[in-house]
Ligand SMILES: NC(=O)c1ccc[n+]([C@@H]2O[C@H](COP(=O)([O-])OP(=O)(O)OC[C@H]3O[C@@H](n4cnc5c(N)ncnc54)[C@H](O)[C@@H]3O)[C@@H](O)[C@H]2O)c1
């Protein structure tokens with residue numbers, strides 16, 4: 001597959017490639033280009049367990065790396081903190097890394113965001129390459145330059161915009177991902193098609209329909225093509241709106257309600273919360289006459305095929321929290337509270353949601369790409385919607 005080049009004049013480095021090929025070549029090229037001699041892999045315990053030694057061999061064989069180090073972080077969102085950042089920084093200083101040496105993240109979105117942040121601040125910016133190993137990181141986290149860590153005040157509260165110099169997408173890593181993680185990656189991947197590309201949405205749906213084994217689909221040629229198409233959409237959006245001032249907001253489809261669900265119940269994984277959020281937000285869109293009803297049906301049947309419970313209510317949900325809260329009114333109160341306090345929100349008492357007119361066609365009013373819903377109106381909607 002052909003490389004994708006991302007150009008972002010406001011975010012440094014201004015140009016980077018997304019490769020679907022051999023990572024050794026890319027690492028060698030990067031080190032040569034920057035005159036670097038050392039590389040440090042940052043990964044987590046799970047990824048290390050599965051790929052212990054393999055990545056190191058792939059990277060060091062045939063490349064001119066003079067020293068290859070590794071820093072292993074504990075796996076999980078709770079380690080995406082300044083404490084972990086300090087640990088990585090100290091290791092880089094101890095080992096006397098230069099700005100032009102290379103930091104390589106190998107992992108999911110957590111490792112990507114964390115390592116990107118370290119790369120952006122180490123000596124005011126060192127070279128960084130990223131190898132995403134989850135589907136979510138391939139289609140989302142590794143593209144667009146958002147680096148971040150969490151703190152006591154919330155998720156992704158600290159960070160900056162900083163690009164990797166290279167993204168290497170190799171779907172063979174996905175073989176060891178649990179099915180649920182693949183499904184949530186597909187939810188994010190399909191979000192790009194729901195917003196911009198009906199044909200590819202229908203093709204994806206068709207592939208999923210024909211199988212009861214998602215893992216085998218992920219490794220197929222057809223799926224790889226769709227993955228690339230989805231990545232191209234994210235690339236286009238982030239190029240057009242590098243600072244999230246306009247168009248990029250559409251990537252929050254399903255995320256306004258989705259993030260609130262995640263906060264109520266952290267055991268509901270991000271992709272599944274986004275699926276629930278997408279259906280709820282689009283149902284609201286039908287209520288106000290914006291969203292095409294057939295499109296919503298296409299999406300709900302797509303989620304159902306993958307066994308995703310897209311409802312919100314006392315009996316729905318994957319883990320505890322939303323699923324186990326006995327009182328629907330408590331669920332609604334909490335959803336509203338979290339949506340009102342969302343860090344992406346700008347207008348008081350308004351809740352911004354992203355809508356489509358139909359699959360492949362984003363909704364836009366004269367002013368913005370979001371539909372600002374009055375807090376009370378959202379509350380009334382949820383009273384009918386939440387089961
Ligand atoms: N920067 C962005 O634009 C952006 C966009 C979306 C999400 N994110 C961030 O991404 C994070 C979520 O990403 P995620 O879902 O990849 O989570 P993650 O990095 O926690 O990975 C999920 C789990 O899968 C394991 N894992 C990773 N690769 C594996 C593999 N190949 N085989 C087996 N197990 C593997 C990890 O150890 C972890 O336990 C969040 O922190 C979110 O904020 C960032």
Ligand SMILES: [Zn+2]
Nearest residue numbers: 188255270274
């Ligand atoms: Zn998301």
